[in-house]
Amino acid sequence: MGEMGSRNSRSSKSCAYAARAYDRAAIEFRGPRAKLNFSFADYTVDTQEQQSTPSSSPQQLPEKPQQLQQGNNNNNNADFGNEIWDQLLGDNEIQGLKSLSNHHPHSREGLELPDESDYEDDEGSTQTESEEQFEEDADDHTPTRTPPKLAHYEFVKTLKIEGDSEDDYEDEGFWVLKVGNNKIRAKVSTDMQLKMFGDQRRVDFLDNGVWALKFFVDDEYRNFITKFQDCLFENVYGMGATEANKMKIYGKEFIGWLEPEESDDAMWEDADSGVWKGSGKTPVRDSQDLLEEFEEAATGGGIQSLALGALDNSFLVNDSGVQVVKNFSHGIHGKGVYVKFDKKDKWGGGGSTRKKALLMRGETNMMLMSPFKEGKPRSTGLHQLDIETGKIVTEWKFEKDGTDITMKDITNDTKGSQLDPSESTFLGLDDNRMCQWDMRDKKGIVQTLANASTPVLNWTQGHQFSRGTNFQCFATTGDGSIVVGSLDGKIRLYSKTSMKQAKTAFPGLGSPITHVDVTYDGKWILGTTDTYLILICTLFTDKDGKTKTGFTGRMGNKIPAPRLLKLIPVDAHMAGANNKFHGGHFSWVTESGKQERHLVAAVGKFSVIWNFQQVKDSAHRCYQNQQGLKSCYCYKIVPKDESIIESRFMHDKYAVSDSPDSPLVVATPMKVTSISISGKKRGHGTS
Numbered sequence: 001m002g003e004m005g006s007r008n009s010r011s012s013k014s015c016a017y018a019a020r021a022y023d024r025a026a027i028e029f030r031g032p033r034a035k036l037n038f039s040f041a042d043y044t045v046d047t048q049e050q051q052s053t054p055s056s057s058p059q060q061l062p063e064k065p066q067q068l069q070q071g072n073n074n075n076n077n078a079d080f081g082n083e084i085w086d087q088l089l090g091d092n093e094i095q096g097l098k099s100l101s102n103h104h105p106h107s108r109e110g111l112e113l114p115d116e117s118d119y120e121d122d123e124g125s126t127q128t129e130s131e132e133q134f135e136e137d138a139d140d141h142t143p144t145r146t147p148p149k150l151a152h153y154e155f156v157k158t159l160k161i162e163g164d165s166e167d168d169y170e171d172e173g174f175w176v177l178k179v180g181n182n183k184i185r186a187k188v189s190t191d192m193q194l195k196m197f198g199d200q201r202r203v204d205f206l207d208n209g210v211w212a213l214k215f216f217v218d219d220e221y222r223n224f225i226t227k228f229q230d231c232l233f234e235n236v237y238g239m240g241a242t243e244a245n246k247m248k249i250y251g252k253e254f255i256g257w258l259e260p261e262e263s264d265d266a267m268w269e270d271a272d273s274g275v276w277k278g279s280g281k282t283p284v285r286d287s288q289d290l291l292e293e294f295e296e297a298a299t300g301g302g303i304q305s306l307a308l309g310a311l312d313n314s315f316l317v318n319d320s321g322v323q324v325v326k327n328f329s330h331g332i333h334g335k336g337v338y339v340k341f342d343k344k345d346k347w348g349g350g351g352s353t354r355k356k357a358l359l360m361r362g363e364t365n366m367m368l369m370s371p372f373k374e375g376k377p378r379s380t381g382l383h384q385l386d387i388e389t390g391k392i393v394t395e396w397k398f399e400k401d402g403t404d405i406t407m408k409d410i411t412n413d414t415k416g417s418q419l420d421p422s423e424s425t426f427l428g429l430d431d432n433r434m435c436q437w438d439m440r441d442k443k444g445i446v447q448t449l450a451n452a453s454t455p456v457l458n459w460t461q462g463h464q465f466s467r468g469t470n471f472q473c474f475a476t477t478g479d480g481s482i483v484v485g486s487l488d489g490k491i492r493l494y495s496k497t498s499m500k501q502a503k504t505a506f507p508g509l510g511s512p513i514t515h516v517d518v519t520y521d522g523k524w525i526l527g528t529t530d531t532y533l534i535l536i537c538t539l540f541t542d543k544d545g546k547t548k549t550g551f552t553g554r555m556g557n558k559i560p561a562p563r564l565l566k567l568i569p570v571d572a573h574m575a576g577a578n579n580k581f582h583g584g585h586f587s588w589v590t591e592s593g594k595q596e597r598h599l600v601a602a603v604g605k606f607s608v609i610w611n612f613q614q615v616k617d618s619a620h621r622c623y624q625n626q627q628g629l630k631s632c633y634c635y636k637i638v639p640k641d642e643s644i645i646e647s648r649f650m651h652d653k654y655a656v657s658d659s660p661d662s663p664l665v666v667a668t669p670m671k672v673t674s675i676s677i678s679g680k681k682r683g684h685g686t687s
Helices: 075-079 129-139 218-237 243-250 252-257 569-575 612-616
Strands: 014-031 034-047 095-097 151-158 174-179 184-187 195-197 202-206 210-214 291-297 305-307 313-317 321-328 331-340 356-360 365-369 381-386 391-397 409-412 425-430 433-438 458-464 471-476 482-486 491-494 504-506 515-518 524-528 533-537 539-541 547-549 563-565 581-586 598-603 606-611 636-639 646-649 664-667 671-677
Touching (some): 174 218, 202 569, 210 569, 243 252, 313 356, 331 671, 356 409, 409 471, 433 471, 524 581, 598 646
Parallel strands (some): 471 515
Antiparallel strands (some): 014 151, 014 210, 034 095, 202 210, 291 671, 305 313, 313 321, 321 331, 365 381, 425 433, 491 504, 515 524, 533 563, 598 606
């Protein structure tokens, strides 16, 4: 399949079982103070028989299914009951098996399809007694049997995703996976959320629903995976997946990103046993940990950003002001204090969108930036709010050498510098520039509205690149090293002493990095894309045998392959077609010697939590029988009834002894919820 880029002829058709999911089942999540209802998917099996060419000999059909397996018989499912199908495909090419379902989506591995052992011999059966019985039973929702047929699949090149066979096999275009007579026609991309089940010779994926293909032999399964990965490479980079082209994109240092078997995974092997560490056949999602919820409506509504404090307070920002909330060991709760912006302020009460709120100076000041100008995600300035007085004290401009410039993101100098009461500098980022801003003038005098008519931030250091960097987001370590994510998927590491030359540049996987975070010690990076999170280890051993991070030196040619954090296709389907991962974070520590324990990101109405130690564990069950980069699917989902603005763990100081981490804070437009990962109930009054 390495030469697919130069091939424009029809690929040979292959056969497999196909299945589809419909979102008809309901499940309940109960917390101490909330009852949340949301839908998940159950499965029905579709099969189709097609011959590769008119001259092909008929393929041997497997035996007829007696019934669809009931899925995981997990004790957690008892409260949810059996949900019954009421929708079938009903087209002439694909027949369905109607089934009862008994799935708990957070404990299920994925679709359960009949194995060959579940079939009995009935050669030559067509539209006979079984199909007639199937139609008769459609109204009473009883599992019945139907003659099996095969679905053919092929990878074809096309100019139109919704075209037909006449649009296929063009010299230009992109690769699509085609199953049946265009029943499934999906562009090969990460949007398909393809999940591999090597031990079952099966893949699940999205295309207007959840589908599965199950293969008869291991070689055919592995051939499909190889074809898919080659087509994905060409669709992303516009060139065939040859060894020469892979080397051109990734270089010899990063070839392990595409060929993980060549990667040095030694740096991942130091994962210690931690809370939630899985063993045997029980996924992490089966954990009995209770999620205690404390939920309240936000004052003023319309939450646009969440600024967590490590001291006494945290802050919810909306159009008209900032709500001050109190930090407790069980979460955050309102203090009844609301700082309302002055309507005379051109930003106050004007419906502006403050997407970025940055705490500074011992968390007594907040920098507010609305990164949208003329429809583009950037700003020419920001406002400084004195939280104690509730006043906008300065309206800052971004300027260099007398010329106005723009910024799309800002962050603190270091991971803990917001706690420094004397902090006067912060970092700024735009498409092709990165710099440090100082609120003091060149003489070191702090500027305010009182002593400057239009205060201009002082550019103290930085670099303006000529073109091509396409910076999107950045974050800092405990010592001030900087990680930057880009539109082309690259992730660059800069030392704390220079913004001009990256010490290490990871090539990425082609998907834009929309958010990036880094551990306090700089050893691990978490990049967020629309469809997955990418976890990168920055550790390497230099020529003298010393272990370093990619922030301090060039990593050489033994760079560990990254790990991907993904949703199973059913959960991705339920998150919604237009919902994307955003805001992936590590849990929050601000001192040496403490370790981050979880990772969290939001997608649609879901907060998704991974155990950090488990993701690092190379022996983790998720990684068995996988082909390509290791992908972890063991997580917890915390659903809400609104789309989530942000999900963040509170500072490590708020973690109590019986909890595996500090509380998780989830902000939606109208509510803020605190969730404690513990089975022990605590009162509201302890901090």
